[in-house]
Amino acid sequence: MAAPTPRFTLYMSGTSYFAQKALMALFVKNEPFAEKLVDQNVNDNYESWYMKLNPLGKVPVLEDRGKIIPESDDIIDYLDKELPQGLRLVPEPSTDLGREVAHFRKLLNVNVVIIIFGLAYNPHLSPDYTAAKTRKELDEIIDGKIAKLERYASENPNLRDAYLAKIPPLQQRKELCSNPEVVQRALDDLQTTLDEVEAKVIKGSPGETWLLSSDLTAADISLAVLLRRVSLSGLASLYFSPTQRPALHKYWLRLQTLPAYCRLSDIAVKYGVKA
Numbered sequence: 192m193a194a195p196t197p198r199f200t201l202y203m204s205g206t207s208y209f210a211q212k213a214l215m216a217l218f219v220k221n222e223p224f225a226e227k228l229v230d231q232n233v234n235d236n237y238e239s240w241y242m243k244l245n246p247l248g249k250v251p252v253l254e255d256r257g258k259i260i261p262e263s264d265d266i267i268d269y270l271d272k273e274l275p276q277g278l279r280l281v282p283e284p285s286t287d288l289g290r291e292v293a294h295f296r297k298l299l300n301v302n303v304v305i306i307i308f309g310l311a312y313n314p315h316l317s318p319d320y321t322a323a324k325t326r327k328e329l330d331e332i333i334d335g336k337i338a339k340l341e342r343y344a345s346e347n348p349n350l351r352d353a354y355l356a357k358i359p360p361l362q363q364r365k366e367l368c369s370n371p372e373v374v375q376r377a378l379d380d381l382q383t384t385l386d387e388v389e390a391k392v393i394k395g396s397p398g399e400t401w402l403l404s405s406d407l408t409a410a411d412i413s414l415a416v417l418l419r420r421v422s423l424s425g426l427a428s429l430y431f432s433p434t435q436r437p438a439l440h441k442y443w444l445r446l447q448t449l450p451a452y453c454r455l456s457d458i459a460v461k462y463g464v465k466a
């Protein structure tokens with residue numbers, strides 16, 4: 192007999208940092224879902240069918256029986272409300288734990304775009320990062336995206352404003368990410384954020400396996416995908432190692448044994464990407 196159609200569909204890309212947050216929540220909840228690949232390498236997210244679904248043209252998007260939910264943190268909140276059985280990822284905001292979860296989710300919402308693309312432009316800022324593309328190639332990718340958005344804007348008058356709204360952030364990305372000082376500042380901010388996380392992990396009582404409690408929360412999802420990206424960006428030896436933030440390093444090792452986290456690697460392998 193064929194498996195029942197899952198209630199949820201996740202529109203995602205194999206490389207998306209934010210899709211990983213939604214994916215990890217679904218994995219933690221052990222909730223079956225349909226995966227719809229929106230391949231950003233070929234700008235699937237600019238296709239008119241997708242822009243109609245999410246006029247921001249970003250992944251992830253969760254679909255629940257026709258209802259569309261964009262934004263990774265909103266998706267996690269939604270799943271937590273809709274699937275109250277099992278682990279609660281977002282505790283009541285009026286409780287101490289709820290307040291802490293909200294605080295750390297906000298804190299961990301770092302400017303990851305500047306870091307990811309900034310290191311691609313400035314690989315010398317990371318000790319263990321090998322640039323896959325030259326600056327010229329990176330600029331050309333952005334210019335290609337802008338040209339495509341302009342073409343789609345004229346071909347789809349109903350979506351014109353949505354397409355054109357995507358151009359200034361791309362121009363800004365090129366300008367900011369190619370500037371080593373801006374990228375270094377984002378990395379310095381990340382160090383400050385991780386200092387607060389390290390202090391929190393050190394303060395945790397022995398029963399607190401995860402960041403804020405013995406159970407995983409939405410704050411752990413934010414931290415897990417961030418550490419994963421920091422590690423993939425070749426920064427782990429500087430940011431969390433047996434000598435640099437050792438408590439966070441232990442947390443990182445624990446994460447490698449968490450099935451919901453390990454499944455992110457399965458997705459990366461499935462789509463043939465290192466993300």
Ligand SMILES: N[C@@H](CCC(=O)N[C@@H](CS)C(=O)NCC(=O)O)C(=O)O
Pocket residue numbers: 206207208209210231236248249250251261262263264357
């Ligand atoms: N705030 C959004 C950010 C989503 C986002 O920026 N997604 C990236 C992929 S990691 C994207 O789709 N970028 C394509 C674009 O902006 O055109 C969220 O949390 O879901």
